[in-house]
Amino acid sequence: MNEHDPAAAGPGPADDCPACARLRRAGPGDPFWLADLRAGVAVLHKHQRYPGWCTLWLRRHAEHTADLDRATQAALWEDVADLAAAMRAALGPVRINYENLGNVVPHVHWHLIPRRAEDPDPRATVWVRPSAETECGCDEALRDDLVARLRARLRG
Numbered sequence: 001m002n003e004h005d006p007a008a009a010g011p012g013p014a015d016d017c018p019a020c021a022r023l024r025r026a027g028p029g030d031p032f033w034l035a036d037l038r039a040g041v042a043v044l045h046k047h048q049r050y051p052g053w054c055t056l057w058l059r060r061h062a063e064h065t066a067d068l069d070r071a072t073q074a075a076l077w078e079d080v081a082d083l084a085a086a087m088r089a090a091l092g093p094v095r096i097n098y099e100n101l102g103n104v105v106p107h108v109h110w111h112l113i114p115r116r117a118e119d120p121d122p123r124a125t126v127w128v129r130p131s132a133e134t135e136c137g138c139d140e141a142l143r144d145d146l147v148a149r150l151r152a153r154l155r156g
């Protein structure tokens with residue numbers, strides 16, 4: 001076991017964690033999967049009201065970023081930076097919102113949300129919008145297009 005491999009350290013999947021359940025499905029056969037990175041797994045978010053919204057999940061179960069060892073924190077941040085660079089190159093948003101919350105799903109993860117001038121409330125966080133608007137699912141053709149463009153940038 002490589003002690004510097006963030007995936008090799010710490011507790012395994014928590015049986016009752018929806019993120020760990022999601023991660024068990026993530027991989028090349030998953031139409032939302034983007035890439036396995038250093039410490040995290042990047043996927044397209046299941047709701048695409050903000051096209052290109054991505055989620056980066058820590059590969060192993062942990063609930064507090066501050067409790068991760070510094071090497072894992074740094075590796076996860078490099079993953080955030082790489083995913084953001086791919087989003088900027090592939091999608092050209094005006095801004096990217098970076099959100100590390102954990103209020104609903106405690107498993108450590110980041111939301112990277114592309115923001116555009118035509119957003120319904122472009123100066124506010126997306127979380128202030130009604131769930132009826134944001135929890136819209138994802139059109140398959142849009143999903144496949146976004147995933148192909150983001151995977152291509154993440155491979156480079």
Ligand SMILES: [Zn+2]
Pocket residue numbers: 013014017018019020021060061062107
């Ligand atoms: Zn988990």
